[in-house]
Amino acid sequence: MIPSQCILRAFTRISPSKYIRDTAFRSYPSRFSSCINQYRNADSDRIIKLRNVVPFCTDRQSSVTAQVVSEARSLSASTTCANDRTLDQIYTKNGLNVKPLVVERLKGHEKDEEVVNGDDKSVNRDGFEGVKSNDLEEEAWRLLRDSVVTYCDSPVGTVAAKDPTDTMPSNYDQVFIRDFVPSALAFLLKGESEIVRNFLLHTLQLQSWEKTVDCYSPGQGLMPASFKVRTLPLEEDKFEEVLDPDFGEAAIGRVAPVDSGLWWIILLRAYGKITGDYSLQERIDVQTGIKMIANLCLADGFDMFPTLLVTDGSCMIDRRMGIHGHPLEIQALFYSALRSSREMITVNDSSKNIIKTISNRLSALSFHIRENYWVDKNKINEIYRYKTEEYSMDATNKFNIYPEQVSPWLMDWVPESPDSGFLIGNLQPAHMDFRFFTLGNLWSIISSLGTPKQNQAILNLIEEKWNDLVGHMPLKICYPALESSEWHIITGSDPKNTPWSYHNGGSWPTLLWQFTLACIKMGRSELAEKAVTMAEKRLQADRWPEYYDTRDGKFIGKQSRLYQTWTIAGFLTSKQLLQNPEIASSLFWEEDLELLESCVCVLTKSGRKKCSRAAAKSQILI
Ligand code: GLC
Numbered sequence: 368m369i370p371s372q373c374i375l376r377a378f379t380r381i382s383p384s385k386y387i388r389d390t391a392f393r394s395y396p397s398r399f400s401s402c403i404n405q406y407r408n409a410d411s412d413r414i415i416k417l418r419n420v421v422p423f424c425t426d427r428q429s430s431v432t433a434q435v436v437s438e439a440r441s442l443s444a445s446t447t448c449a450n451d452r453t454l455d456q457i458y459t460k461n462g463l464n465v466k467p468l469v470v471e472r473l474k475g476h477e478k479d480e481e482v483v484n485g486d487d488k489s490v491n492r493d494g495f496e497g498v499k500s501n502d503l504e505e506e507a508w509r510l511l512r513d514s515v516v517t518y519c520d521s522p523v524g525t526v527a528a529k530d531p532t533d534t535m536p537s538n539y540d541q542v543f544i545r546d547f548v549p550s551a552l553a554f555l556l557k558g559e560s561e562i563v564r565n566f567l568l569h570t571l572q573l574q575s576w577e578k579t580v581d582c583y584s585p586g587q588g589l590m591p592a593s594f595k596v597r598t599l600p601l602e603e604d605k606f607e608e609v610l611d612p613d614f615g616e617a618a619i620g621r622v623a624p625v626d627s628g629l630w631w632i633i634l635l636r637a638y639g640k641i642t643g644d645y646s647l648q649e650r651i652d653v654q655t656g657i658k659m660i661a662n663l664c665l666a667d668g669f670d671m672f673p674t675l676l677v678t679d680g681s682c683m684i685d686r687r688m689g690i691h692g693h694p695l696e697i698q699a700l701f702y703s704a705l706r707s708s709r710e711m712i713t714v715n716d717s718s719k720n721i722i723k724t725i726s727n728r729l730s731a732l733s734f735h736i737r738e739n740y741w742v743d744k745n746k747i748n749e750i751y752r753y754k755t756e757e758y759s760m761d762a763t764n765k766f767n768i769y770p771e772q773v774s775p776w777l778m779d780w781v782p783e784s785p786d787s788g789f790l791i792g793n794l795q796p797a798h799m800d801f802r803f804f805t806l807g808n809l810w811s812i813i814s815s816l817g818t819p820k821q822n823q824a825i826l827n828l829i830e831e832k833w834n835d836l837v838g839h840m841p842l843k844i845c846y847p848a849l850e851s852s853e854w855h856i857i858t859g860s861d862p863k864n865t866p867w868s869y870h871n872g873g874s875w876p877t878l879l880w881q882f883t884l885a886c887i888k889m890g891r892s893e894l895a896e897k898a899v900t901m902a903e904k905r906l907q908a909d910r911w912p913e914y915y916d917t918r919d920g921k922f923i924g925k926q927s928r929l930y931q932t933w934t935i936a937g938f939l940t941s942k943q944l945l946q947n948p949e950i951a952s953s954l955f956w957e958e959d960l961e962l963l964e965s966c967v968c969v970l971t972k973s974g975r976k977k978c979s980r981a982a983a984k985s986q987i988l989i
Contacts, residue, residue, distance in 0.1 A: 503907050504942060507935045510911065511553060514932045515562065516542050518596045518608055522562035523569050525550040525936070527593070528913065528928040539928055541593035541613065544570060544627040545683060548634055549880050549936035555641040556943040556950060563638050564647060570594070570631060571656045573612040585614040585623060588659035590631050592624035592685070618685065625681040625697055628660035629704035636707035640953040648711045658721055661708050664701060665724055673731035674794075675701045683806055684844065684870045689857035692795040695807030698736060703814040705729050706956050730962050733816055736790065739766070741821055742801065743788030744781050747773055750799070767797045776847055777801045780832070787828040790817060792845065803828075803846045805836065805878050812885040813955045826891050829882075838919030840874040840905060841898040842882055848872030848918075863926055867918050874920030876902055876912070877937040883944050887951040899941050911935050 524542030591612035793800035886895035
């Protein structure tokens with residue numbers, strides 16, 4: 368049964384000192400969005416015990432302090448909590464900033480037609496419909512549609528995995544932000560944008576609005592790792608649906624999902640590019656959401672580097688794997704999200720500063736990564752001969768890397784050719800993590816975080832090391848695996864991350880769509896086709912696993928979920944991108960000369976000084 372309207376309840380996580388005064392918040396200071404519905408659900412009793420929810424229409428004061436919020440305040444206000452309006456509306460309550468309060472299902476597919484056909488800025492989609500899909504793709508589409516989650520009868524996302532035989536889905540029955548990205552692209556590329564629009568707007572409502580540092584609460588602007596649509600019983604036969612976010616407070620290891628907000632911004636840009644509907648990103652609540660994520664990432668800390676400092680497990684690798692500090696994956700997504708934000712933030716007096724800050728950070732970040740994360744044979748030889756303990760501004764070995772870190776595997780593995788190389792996994796004082804992390808390297812190509820030459824060299828390396836990085840199933844999440852005492856110490860003896868399994872050198876088919884995008888960008892589609900052909904021989908027969916194990920990806924992963932949605936969606940997106948490379952081009956970024964010109968600083972003998980235009984430009988050539 369379909370509810371006639373959905374009343375959204377936006378709850379802000381509040382600190383104990385605040386929620387103690389309000390008994391309604393005592394049992395669990397959480398935030399939900401909810402809608403009323405008319406039928407019961409089996410697990411509703413359990414849920415009501417877990418959480419106390421409070422209707423939004425209370426006089427509770429919000430304590431949001433962000434500067435960006437002032438924009439939302441200036442909107443026209445309505446205090447109505449249930450109204451016959453659409454998801455496009457924004458309200459403020461009692462002059463306070465709040466997320467959109469009242470939503471209603473989009474009616475039919477009117478919106479889809481409007482956004483797909485209605486804007487001349489949209490990408491040319493001619494030829495899409497003519498593409499014949501084979502049985503395999505048909506099954507993949509059926510499974511993808513089957514994984515769709517609805518809220519108030521509107522599609523809002525896809526569950527992480529839907530294996531009908533799995534009785535213990537853990538949190539794989541939730542909608543993960545990062546996992547939904549390939550689903551979103553598959554739908555967008557097929558001309559179905561409603562689910563993506565709903566996802567973007569609903570997750571925006573779940574975004575954390577209150578800055579707290581205690582009680583494991585998230586910082587302002589953080590996007591959840593995942594959310595679940597739960598049903599709560601009301602009186603009589605009624606129930607309400609609530610969107611219940613997980614910011615990492617329930618996740619294994621309690622890690623904050625730093626990548627979620629970055630993916631959200633990247634997807635928002637993709638939505639605009641593919642549908643031509645730029646009105647979504649122009650909405651004031653959406654603009655505020657972008658700025659909140661950007662502000663959270665750009666906030667000053669104790670760090671000396673332009674890279675983002677994060678804990679272990681804050682991204683796709685969401686368990687302890689020794690990637691705390693400045694992991695490449697986060698930096699590449701951060702760069703992509705900042706480039707997206709720079710395109711999307713509406714320029715006006717109040718946004719001038721943040722746009723400038725973003726541009727400066729982009730310049731510094733690419734300079735830092737290009738200079739310090741890049742390795743090829745010559746660079747490794749240089750590190751191998753490094754002097755250490757150099758105290759001065761003109762040190763060559765700036766991070767005091769001890770040459771002993773250049774381990775034998777690396778010396779054997781790095782290609783002879785100067786045209787092959789890669790960006791290392793992490794860089795910290797006296798520490799270079801030389802492991803090859805695929806997602807970070809691919810997004811460096813896609814976003815032009817690397818120079819054009821570096822980007823080409825990364826693909827050369829993948830081609831040369833095909834057996835190691837692709838093997839029987841594209842692609843390895845990282846190479847090589849941590850073994851023996853390294854595995855003990857770095858993973859904490861994690862039985863799921865044993866050598867060549869899961870995050871520790873397992874092979875993840877979802878990386879395929881990102882590889883495809885990178886290959887198309889660099890004019891190397893044949894490499895992507897080779898990988899897709901290999902994947903399609905096994906994925907269906909193997910029941911679309913989450914990951915594969917062993918050195919060459921021969922076995923279905925030990926604890927791998929089956930019918931994993933981002934495996935399915937990643938495959939479909941790869942196919943669509945290869946069939947429509949012109950659309951793919953709207954999803955990546957070329958080198959931005961303006962960013963290079965404004966390169967903010969570089970350490971030289973004379974200390975901190977402005978980069979010269981020539982010095983910055985010379986980076987294009989390395
Ligand atoms: C695993 C992955 C993570 C993914 C989640 C749901 O925890 O490491 O990246 O989002 O499963 O598929």
